[in-house]
Amino acid sequence: MRKNSDQCQFVVALDSIVGKWKPLILYHLLQGKPLRFNELRRLLPDITQRMLTLHLRELEEEEIVKRVVYPQIPPKVEYSITEYGTSLSPILETLHQWGVAHVERKQLKKEKNERTETD
């Protein structure tokens, strides 16, 4: 340890963000409104219950997401972004912008290739 101990901290940050569904979960929670379990499920059509719970637990563990249980029947649980969690917002925003640009770039390149092929 300690070798690159300071330089590698983006790996730490990535760990909090990476996971097949975490970025999407965060995206929705960062809208600000608390969401119930099944609301999140509906917003992420292809996620399984299992993965949703697992990822939420991990985010909760890092205090990025807050879980509030309303003791009632039927159960009601709300998930929301913590204040600390909002500090991820600029990261996601930057990633999103870069992603959009990257896709456009690829698209342009593809079109260019197709044009030169038909010459």
Place this chain on the structure above:
Amino acid sequence: MRKNSDQCQFVVALDSIVGKWKPLILYHLLQGKPLRFNELRRLLPDITQRMLTLHLRELEEEEIVKRVVYPQIPPKVEYSITEYGTSLSPILETLHQWGVAHVERKQLKKEKNERTETD
């Protein structure tokens, strides 16, 4: 497709960055100086040849990294960041800052817990 097609683009960005060693590779190449294959290996003490080549190929594929072969014996290959690749710099920087803060936060919390336990 197209469901969240615009919102999910951070996933695209993450794909370019994620991979066990990609962030480290990028970190070193973003220093600006072109690096030879074995120089990178030395900088990433625990990476295997296989993973280094694979990750470099992926980065090259996305035009984030440029590969220059000097036809000579023994072979010499230099990797450097492309101009396009430098656009990742702010992302890595933001991630790094957040990572550092996140680790510190965890550390503080741990110390606090240890203190209350010994009460």
Place this chain on the structure above:
DNA sequence: CTGAATCCTGCCCGATACTG
């Protein structure tokens, strides 16, 4: 020195069924 080719392994995630 810079790889490519195989083989192997862990573990992330998915599918499904069950519960308070």
Place this chain on the structure above:
DNA sequence: CAGTATCGGGCAGGATTCAG
């Protein structure tokens, strides 16, 4: 409604060997 429990597959990544 909001979860657990269990089983299994796929794929990223590691170890090793060969090659120009």
